Amino acid sequence: MEGPALSFLYLGALLVSIAGLASLDFKHKLALGKSKAYRCLLIISVAFFLVWDLAGIALGIFFRGNAGHLTGITLSKELPIEEIFFLIVLSYSALLLLKAFGRLVRK
Amino acid sequence: MTYLALNAIFLGALAIVGLLLNKRLPWKAIGLATLALLALTAVFDNVIVGTGIVAYDESLITGIKIGYAPIEDFAYALAAPLLLSIAAELTKRQK
Numbered sequence: 001m002e003g004p005a006l007s008f009l010y011l012g013a014l015l016v017s018i019a020g021l022a023s024l025d026f027k028h029k030l031a032l033g034k035s036k037a038y039r040c041l042l043i044i045s046v047a048f049f050l051v052w053d054l055a056g057i058a059l060g061i062f063f064r065g066n067a068g069h070l071t072g073i074t075l076s077k078e079l080p081i082e083e084i085f086f087l088i089v090l091s092y093s094a095l096l097l098l099k100a101f102g103r104l105v106r107k
Numbered sequence: 108m109t110y111l112a113l114n115a116i117f118l119g120a121l122a123i124v125g126l127l128l129n130k131r132l133p134w135k136a137i138g139l140a141t142l143a144l145l146a147l148t149a150v151f152d153n154v155i156v157g158t159g160i161v162a163y164d165e166s167l168i169t170g171i172k173i174g175y176a177p178i179e180d181f182a183y184a185l186a187a188p189l190l191l192s193i194a195a196e197l198t199k200r201q202k
Binding site for chain 2: 041
């Protein structure tokens with residue numbers, strides 16, 4: 001058992017999610033499975049939400065909970081490294097949903 | 108500033124750009140992707156708030172919650188498909 005100071009549970013879950021999304025992406029050739037150019041969209045999206053996050057943190061609206069599921073590695077005060085991977089999951093999910101529904105609607 | 112006011116700034120900015128690009132955006136796909144993402148957020152956010160990964164200043168949120176998830180957190184799901192569609196449109200190579 002790992003102590004509360006260092007846990008890879010949340011980060012691991014996020015990485016598994018990203019791997020799952022990537023396998024759907026490549027299987028159905030939705031985004032990155034079709035063109036590497038989609039990386040650019042994901043980076044824009046993650047950057048946009050990161051600014052939103054940093055604003056929320058600066059305003060004291062939300063912050064790191066005291067859960068024992070985080071690695072404890074932070075990018076800045078109250079910004080755990082996990083948040084970057086969460087924003088990738090969010091952005092990648094949104095991109096794949098958009099592409100999948102776009103395909104359905106067109107048919 | 109409350110969480111709701113912060114969200115209004117980001118969602119408002121996206122909405123304005125969205126309206127400016129109106130005819131060039133795939134609204135049906137955006138709507139469907141947003142609905143799906145809102146449903147996924149309800150599950151995901153309950154897990155990360157419920158397990159204490161993230162916490163909030165209760166005086167800066169409305170207190171309206173879906174389970175453990177503050178209603179304000181759904182703004183991210185509301186924004187993502189529109190943001191990606193706008194970014195895709197604006198970065199499209201001009202012919």
